[in-house]
Amino acid sequence: xxxxxxxxxxxxxxxxxxxxxxxxxxxxxxxxxxxxxxxxxxxxxxxxxxxxxxxxxxxxxxxxxxxxxxxxxxxxxxxxxxxxxxxxxxxxxxxxxxxxxxxxxxxxxxxxxxxxxxxxxxxxxxxxxxxxxxxxxxxxxxxxxxxxxxxxxxxxxxxxxxxxxxxxxxxxxxxxxxxxxxxxxxxxxxxxxxxxxxxxxxxxxxxxxxxxxxxxxxxxxxxxxxxxxxxxxxxxxxxxxxxxxxxxxxxxxxxxxxxxxxxxxxxxxxxxxxxxxxxxxxxxxxxxxxxxxxxxxxxxxxxxxxxxxxxxxxxxxxxxxxxxxxxxxxxxxxxxxxxxxx
Amino acid sequence: xxxxxxxxxxxxxxxxxxxxxxxxxxxxxxxxxxxxxxxxxxxxxxxxxxxxxxxxxxxxxxxxxxxxxxxxxxxxxxxxxxxxxxxxxxxxxxxxxxxxxxxxxxxxxxxxxxxxxxxxxxxxxxxxxxxxxxxxxxxxxxxxxxxxxxxxxxxxxxxxxxxxxxxxxxxxxxxxxxxxxxxxxxxxxxxxxxxxxxxxxxxxxxxxxxxxxxxxxxxxxxxxxxxxxxxxxxxxxxxxxxxxxxxxxxxxxxxxxxxxxxxxxxxxxxxxxxxxxxxxxxxxxxxxxxxxxxxxxxxxxxxxxxxxxxxxxxxxxxxxxxxxxxxxxxxxxxxxxxxxxx
Numbered sequence: 001x002x003x004x005x006x007x008x009x010x011x012x013x014x015x016x017x018x019x020x021x022x023x024x025x026x027x028x029x030x031x032x033x034x035x036x037x038x039x040x041x042x043x044x045x046x047x048x049x050x051x052x053x054x055x056x057x058x059x060x061x062x063x064x065x066x067x068x069x070x071x072x073x074x075x076x077x078x079x080x081x082x083x084x085x086x087x088x089x090x091x092x093x094x095x096x097x098x099x100x101x102x103x104x105x106x107x108x109x110x111x112x113x114x115x116x117x118x119x120x121x122x123x124x125x126x127x128x129x130x131x132x133x134x135x136x137x138x139x140x141x142x143x144x145x146x147x148x149x150x151x152x153x154x155x156x157x158x159x160x161x162x163x164x165x166x167x168x169x170x171x172x173x174x175x176x177x178x179x180x181x182x183x184x185x186x187x188x189x190x191x192x193x194x195x196x197x198x199x200x201x202x203x204x205x206x207x208x209x210x211x212x213x214x215x216x217x218x219x220x221x222x223x224x225x226x227x228x229x230x231x232x233x234x235x236x237x238x239x240x241x242x243x244x245x246x247x248x249x250x251x252x253x254x255x256x257x258x259x260x261x262x263x264x265x266x267x268x269x270x271x272x273x274x275x276x277x278x279x280x281x282x283x284x285x286x287x288x289x290x291x292x293x294x295x296x297x298x299x300x301x302x303x304x305x306x307x308x309x310x311x312x313x314x315x316x317x318x319x320x321x322x323x324x325x326x327x328x329x330x331x332x333x334x335x336x337x338x339x340x341x342x
Numbered sequence: 343x344x345x346x347x348x349x350x351x352x353x354x355x356x357x358x359x360x361x362x363x364x365x366x367x368x369x370x371x372x373x374x375x376x377x378x379x380x381x382x383x384x385x386x387x388x389x390x391x392x393x394x395x396x397x398x399x400x401x402x403x404x405x406x407x408x409x410x411x412x413x414x415x416x417x418x419x420x421x422x423x424x425x426x427x428x429x430x431x432x433x434x435x436x437x438x439x440x441x442x443x444x445x446x447x448x449x450x451x452x453x454x455x456x457x458x459x460x461x462x463x464x465x466x467x468x469x470x471x472x473x474x475x476x477x478x479x480x481x482x483x484x485x486x487x488x489x490x491x492x493x494x495x496x497x498x499x500x501x502x503x504x505x506x507x508x509x510x511x512x513x514x515x516x517x518x519x520x521x522x523x524x525x526x527x528x529x530x531x532x533x534x535x536x537x538x539x540x541x542x543x544x545x546x547x548x549x550x551x552x553x554x555x556x557x558x559x560x561x562x563x564x565x566x567x568x569x570x571x572x573x574x575x576x577x578x579x580x581x582x583x584x585x586x587x588x589x590x591x592x593x594x595x596x597x598x599x600x601x602x603x604x605x606x607x608x609x610x611x612x613x614x615x616x617x618x619x620x621x622x623x624x625x626x627x628x629x630x631x632x633x634x635x636x637x638x639x640x641x642x643x644x645x646x647x648x649x650x651x652x653x654x655x656x657x658x659x660x661x662x663x664x665x666x667x668x669x670x671x672x673x674x675x676x677x678x679x680x681x682x683x684x
Contacts, residue, residue: 004661006661006662006663007662007663007664007665007666007676008662010665011665011676011677011679011680012680014677014680015677015678015679015680015681015682016680018681019674019677019681041390043388046385046388046399046401048383048401048403048408050403050405050436052436052437052438052439053438053439054439055401055403055408055434055436055439057388057399057401057410059388059390059397059399061390061392061397063392066390066397068399068412070410070432070434070441072434072438072439072440073439074437074438074439077438077439077670078670078671080438081670082438082440082670083664083665083666083667083670083673084670086439086440086441086664086665088441088663088664090412092397092412092414094392094394094397095394095416096394096395096414096416096419096422096424097394097395097396097397097414097415097416097419097428098414098424098428099412099428099430104662104663104664104665106664106665106673107665107673107676107677110673110674137671138671139670139671139672139673139674140673141674142673142674143674163671166671169669169671169672169675173672173674173675173678319346319348319661320348320349320350320446321348321349321430321446322349322425322428322430322446322448323349323353323425323428323446323448323449324349324425325425327511328419328420328423328424328425328426328481329420329479329480329481329505329508329511330481330511330515331425331448331449331452331481331484332361332452332481332483332484332485332515333511333515334349334353334449335353335356335357335361335449336357336515337353337357338353338354338356338357338358339357339360339361340357
């Protein structure tokens with residue numbers, strides 16, 4: 001039997017634990033996996049692009065557990081009443097290939113994206129960072145705010161989105177949780193006094209939602225919306241203002257903000273900062289840029305975390321996903337057993 | 343909601359329809375999809391190899407529907423009480439990326455592999471073929487026998503396997519269905535009078551279960567067990583006895599029997615025979631060889647067929663795999679709605 005967490009159970013589990021507690025726990029799993037980065041199988045995700053959007057498979061393995069995520073990205077979905085991003089994923093035992101855990105990952109992807117951002121910012125942002133600006137107030141915004149509160153103590157938020165209703169939704173969701181939100185009149189106003197800038201918009205174009213003169217010395221830039229060939233958010237010049245950190249360089253070259261730069265543009269894989277192999281922030285005035293596209297190992301961490309956390313609880317159920325004949329060479333016997341006698 | 347067919351429902355559905363009827367229906371879907379081969383996105387499957395076996399993802403898309411299969415291949419599994427191959431798969435709408443159909447595919451893979459073999463043999467075997475030899479009597483054997491009965495009227499079977507219990511199991515399963523089985527004393531004896539030879543063994547090695555002198559003029563060779571780098575079944579010389587047909591050349595070069603041959607060894611993609619673009623069998627004495635490894639489009643056909651066949655029946659259930667907030671930008675609202683008031 002395979003354990004399964006559906007959307008309802010994922011939501012009820014997160015609510016029962018508290019979103020910030022879940023994010024904090026997930027950061028622990030992420031740090032554990034990023035610190036043993038070299039032990040994982042890694043390939044850029046396998047994308048199927050269409051005029052509507054993209055569908056991707058993101059596999060990885062630590063040679064004990066195999067995991068993958070199915071995820072789509074369809075920027076025009078919200079206008080038609082659909083989620084931009086939906087996802088599900090699974091874990092399997094490498095020794096026999098059997099799927100052990102299946103989970104919705106629409107909510108889980110939102111959690112792991114925010115937890116990854118906060119894990120990285122805790123290493124790269126100035127220790128005295130207190131204010132975060134959010135450009136983009138879609139599905140990811142609240143999860144970012146709560147992750148940065150949990151991991152860095154950020155309580156002051158400014159937000160800008162071209163959709164005023166989305167900003168109101170964001171403020172309405174996070175202010176009751178003790179965060180203070182300023183709704184800005186422009187991207188420039190939002191980032192004015194920010195120590196951390198999170199960009200998270202969904203347009204599938206080479207957009208410029210942030211220009212270089214808005215990025216002040218000492219800022220940590222958490223750029224998560226540019227994650228697809230032809231989909232970027234930052235003016236290319238911004239990438240030359242400081243040091244650029246990525247998850248997995250071969251994938252980010254294809255999908256990240258650095259697709260705007262030459263192929264030898266220098267970047268640091270974040271796991272090297274975590275292990276101490278490479279420097280992170282080296283001065284208070286340095287600009288640090290996390291060019292995040294989302295990598296399979298973070299999904300693997302998220303799946304592992306939920307699998308472990310819901311074990312033995314009512315938040316997972318068994319599903320019958322793998323045929324299990326008594327004689328493993330007699331798969332047909334399963335069908336024969338249910339066939340009418342002739 | 344996503345429709346889901348678990349193992350129990352798949353087995354009960356196949357039994358209720360009759361395995362041969364299901365195989366015949368599936369051949370129709372396969373021919374439909376192979377005939378429009380050029381319209382599909384195609385890539386070699388994405389494999390994660392370990393000393394234990396392989397785990398693969400097999401995606402494809404016809405730009406209206408996207409599908410993929412998760413499948414493992416672990417030759418040492420049966421000795422430990424596990425299936426060599428387990429699988430599941432899904433279909434999604436390309437326009438919004440939403441998963442619409444999830445299914446077990448351990449049984450379905452067995453069906454689609456056999457249906458593909460029979461579809462190909464109906465075009466390539468001699469029209470007067472009456473006897474099939476099966477080398478390998480594992481999980482796939484009964485499905486092959488029934489598919490060749492359904493599509494080509496084959497009733498005379500000879501079988502050879504190094505495991506006598508597996509041959510007895512095979513005979514015990516298919517003789518009650520009206521097929522006549524001769525248990526052979528060797529591979530050579532099994533293929534003696536065969537018009538069609540199906541090789542389907544599971545060793546993950548460069549095995550030689552068939553040598554060239556055993557392949558007589560006019561035979562159709564349905565070689566399905568060599569499907570992994572380093573895993574072949576045929577003496578290389580056999581591949582020079584006739585014409586070799588494959589599913590998708592770039593994948594078969596990596597995984598098929600032709601991995602033993604130079605990179606420019608000539609092959610024909612079967613869909614071209616189906617559409618008439620390339621010749622199939624051209625004489626009664628020609629040897630035809632289907633070097634089958636299993637391709638994503640056949641899984642896509644199998645999933646489409648089951649999805650359509652179980653629509654509106656009790657053989658599928660709804661599962662809650664995709665979060666569906668009322669406001670698509672308010673994913674967090676789902677969690678908030680279940681959170682205790684502070």
